[in-house]
Amino acid sequence: MALPGLIPSALIGAVAGARAMTPMAVLAAARLAGGRTPGRLFLLDGPLFRSGALVLGVGELLGDKLRSAPDRTAPLGLLARTLSAGIAGAALAPHGRERAGAVLAVGAAAPLAYLTLGGRRRAMSRMGQTRSGLIEDALVIAAGAAVVAFALRRR
Structure with a gap:
């Protein structure tokens, strides 16, 4: 399985670019619903990880609306996006290609x-x-859910 099998990893990385915790929260929700990642x-x-991912995902959505919220390109924001993208990209990659999925997502x-x-x-x-x-949240959550659903269905 070449590059096409890694498309969900790249797409979930794009989701992480907009909302750092959304990929992890969507994956956690899918796992709670019984979904298995490739x-x-x-x-x-x-x-604990699944619960934490859901809480952080909701917290990020709420915190983003505050005037004091830092830009997503601040160093800690980029670090969070990188970590979240790497973990989610690995989870959505085909078995045995987790490292490549993480790299593409990051x-x-x-x-x-x-x-x-x-x-x-x-x-x-x-x-x-x-x-x-709120509009960005809706678009990003929908995109994240669609990417995860696609990857789990392909499995």
């Missing part, structure tokens, strides 16, 4: 953080921080 990743089997996350920040700033100037954030 890549082997022991972290997803731990109840490679997509950082540039997409800058690209989505530019789009969000333009949207904020037109409709405000909260409204633009």
